[in-house]
Amino acid sequence: MILDSGRWFWLVIAGIVVSLVYLLAPILTPFLTAALLAYLGDPLVDRLESWKLSRTLSVTAVFLSLFLFIVMFFLFLLPVLETQVKLFIGKVPAYLDWVVNVLAPYLQEHFHVDTSVLEVDKIKAVIAEHWQETGGIIRNAIHTISKSGFVVLGWVANLALIPIITFYLLRDWDRMVAYVDDLLPRSSAPLVARLARESDDVLGAFLRGQLMVMLSLAVIYSLGLSLVGLEFALLIGLIAGVVSFVPYLGLIVGVAIAGSAVLFQTQDVFDLFWVLAVFGVAQMIEGTLLTPLLVGERIGLHPVAVIFSVLAGGQLFGFFGILLALPVAAVLAVLLRYIHDTYKQSHIYSINAVDDALKGQE
Template sequence: MTRLQVWTLLGVAAMVWLLVLLGPILMPFFVGMILAYLGDPLTDWLEAKGLSRRLAVSVVFLVLSLCLIVAFVILIPLLGRQLGQLIEALPEMFNWVQTMILPWVREVSGLDFSTDFDQLRQALMANWKETGTFAAGLLAQVSRSGLALAIWIGNLALIPVVTFYLLLDWDRLKRHVRDLLPRRYEPTTTRLAIQCDEVLSAFLRGQLLVMLSLGIVYAVGLTLLGIQFGVLIGIVAGLASIIPYLGVIVGLAIAAIVAFFQYGDVLYLLGVAAVFGIGQMLEGMLLQPLLLGDKIGLHPVAVIFAVLAGGQLFGFTGILLALPVAAMVMVLLRYLHERYKNSPLYEAEGPPRGNEDSQ
């Protein structure tokens, strides 16, 4: 191993150790970095139209702020209301399943799930109560601790400040990092960085827009059908769409159960199926080709593993870092695979087939 490789490994280890130490304070910086990364293309486009960098950043920052304000003022209270109604309706739903669905299943299949379902209902209701108690206790503890509350508010207040200044100097920071690279490795590193940006931008910008679009389609369609908790089901289905087909499976199953419980009419089940069918057609024919193309390259299992591993290792900061790190690791693995396929080790001929058989 060369001295450069040793120093590189030591630098990576020191960086990981530093991230672990600074984990509690890094959240606003990483959130601001992600928001700046998402807003940079629009800023560059406005700058190309003749606006100064500061004015373009101000316009993008204003758009992001308005989106967040609309979400907090309109969407969050609506979701909270529907979630509260869902919790209140859970006992009635469980009773309906126990009196209507389970007898039908017993008649058709001869299997009796009454005891198992009763245990499941008790466990779920107990967990709902424990969740509410835990949330109330946590809120009370945070409110009693002035320092914890001040840190939480300070972190939230830092996010827009960090986002604004990173967005303002984003292109300059990229140039400085590129200038610091050793000239010998600068072309390869730049090529890999461009590939990482293509994968990451396709996933963060493209996949988020696909999820948002599907969530809106599902929520509006279910609400127009008069399905209870339509907005909540649509948002859940949209978020689950980060994994192919999981969103439509989860959303369709939940919406069908709610529709049948609410109306008891097969026509509403057909309406729910039509809503999710339209969403799938839009995703396959318009959203995926337009917003993602074929550049994403992240396998759904890799996405799940990256998010879970990041959360396990570094908490919420790790969740924020998971997908960018996964994209970079995937690009590096492709590069190493390409180098291996072109190496003498791969192209070297083995012993003749007859010699192998005789040994």
Template sequence: MDNVLTSQRFFLLLAVMASGFLLYLLGPILSPFLIGALLAYLTDPVADRLEELGVSRTAAVVIVFVILTTLITMLILLFIPKLTHQIQVMIHQIPAVIALFEEKAIPAIQAFLGDGVSFGDIESFKKLVASHWEKTGDIMAQVASGITRSGLAVVGWIANLLLIPVVTFYLLRDWDVMMDKIGHLLPRSVEPVVSRWAKESDEVLGAFIKGQLLVMLTLGFVYAVGLWLVGLDLALLLGMLAGLASIVPYMGFIVGIFAAGVAAYLQFHDPVILLWVSAVFGVGQALEGMVLTPLLVGDKIGLHPVAVIFAIMAGGQLFGFVGVLIALPVAAVIMVFLRHVHDGYKNSHLYGSDTVVDVIADEAPQEQDIGLDEQR
């Protein structure tokens, strides 16, 4: 029996390693499939809810798919052109930002800390930044020229975009069936454990994606609307940037208020505008702490922000864009695995048992008595 169990676990380990190796080999073509799988995972609960209301699975999938496609199309048509324009505006403002720090911020810091404080050669820094931006522009021009000349690259890019909705539709339609079949393929001896771990991983991942990411998107919208009401030209870009940075508590507030403050001062040249920018981020921070986090995340156990950042960076380093897409699911599984390893270690003889603790506790008074006798 033990040999059979060991063989099954060894087979499962080999299957996981083979899947990882195939993922590494097929990485360049997996992006549309992974994006489709992510969208199917996010929208499957909505389709399940519609089924509970009496709608057939196919009709529920069609309804969810139409709503999802409409929302994504509206986002692309409304926001992408504006974001592109605002990024160009931000790039042109970089010399003005450097000049602002050179003429205003650095003298103020030196006056506060003393003239002995030095910030190095500012001119060399300005030339370095300028040269890097020129190189970036040349690289982007070369990439754009190469894509334009290569019809095959354009066709491949369009094909990947068209594959995403197709993959999303079919995966969403058969999601529950596929999960059930995968469960039946597992060796019977490990199926209960793997199913329990998969359920816990789903809870961890769901708590983060359906909770924290909703908080980030909502904050990005609130910041963008607030900065737009203030009159900031880069409102959408800076609002979305602050929302994304909110993956780490208070980081979105710090990054957003600093970047928006600099942009607002460069645009209006009036220190009073900084009070309005501060008010926008103050309202957003209060909304996050009192409404969004308790309502959307609550006491769910999600992924730690530092673990999320490390997972995304590690995935991108190892597997490129595909690694970024699979980073969070893999991090959720690893988190659940480490939790069970931790519990197993705490209950093992390596950590110590209650019997050992009791023996030590019983022996401690005897040692103290012996010490007292020796002193006497």
């Protein structure tokens, strides 16, 4: 009886899938990570195939390029970021002294603000006590992991599984898509295929396009701020680039942090102009070139929905939930749009339903 009803059949399937994901979340992280990497790399593989290369050779080229980029990031960029973080934390006491000596009298005189409530001396003491422990990102991570042998084995196993699974998923991606399409009930296959294409457009635009925009903005911010002479140009540029998936958030955060940093460093208000110029040029490049070229006219995911989905996924499933959040949000956005359009075209929404109800009362 259940199988005769398409609605109940899909509800049962959805319930089973959600239950399995919840129960198996701790071991699914490397599989989902590999699936996202394969999803990002599949268009490049298809492009290479269009150049008359075999699928295996195309997958090998994309696979090696993808993981070479990841390895280069961890080998070169992380140590530089760690150095900048340690340098920044080490200079925080000097920044606090500048606030006390320069800003405090101004705030007290013009706004009657009592800055003693900030307890700057206690903040400096805490930072001076713990800044060395905070700076060693890689060392502390290894130390934390090494406290448990089972945790070490789990991390090693996951890291070893990710490239293996990614390679096989990349190689068989088109075959798996065709297999899933063949399993769909023929009556609903056109609708599911259309919704899947729309979900792919939304998710692809965000993951591929927006990630490229974020990376490009991080590079532009970092280069521009380094030309200004800011000490923490790379750190601030990366922070502003990462949060730029929310429109104007990267601009606001970047200007606030870079503006404060350049004031602390040079104590010259005129240098704020150069910081504003860097972010203004970056926003102009993003609006006229990066977003139209890499993302398209619209992503389809509202920034608030993205933030909520990432936070909700992390709360429910931990790191696995963070990875799962964006694909689920993309699919839900398409489904909600389809439900909205179906409702607007239904008899319930139409004015005829109101007329029929009034006639029935008469």
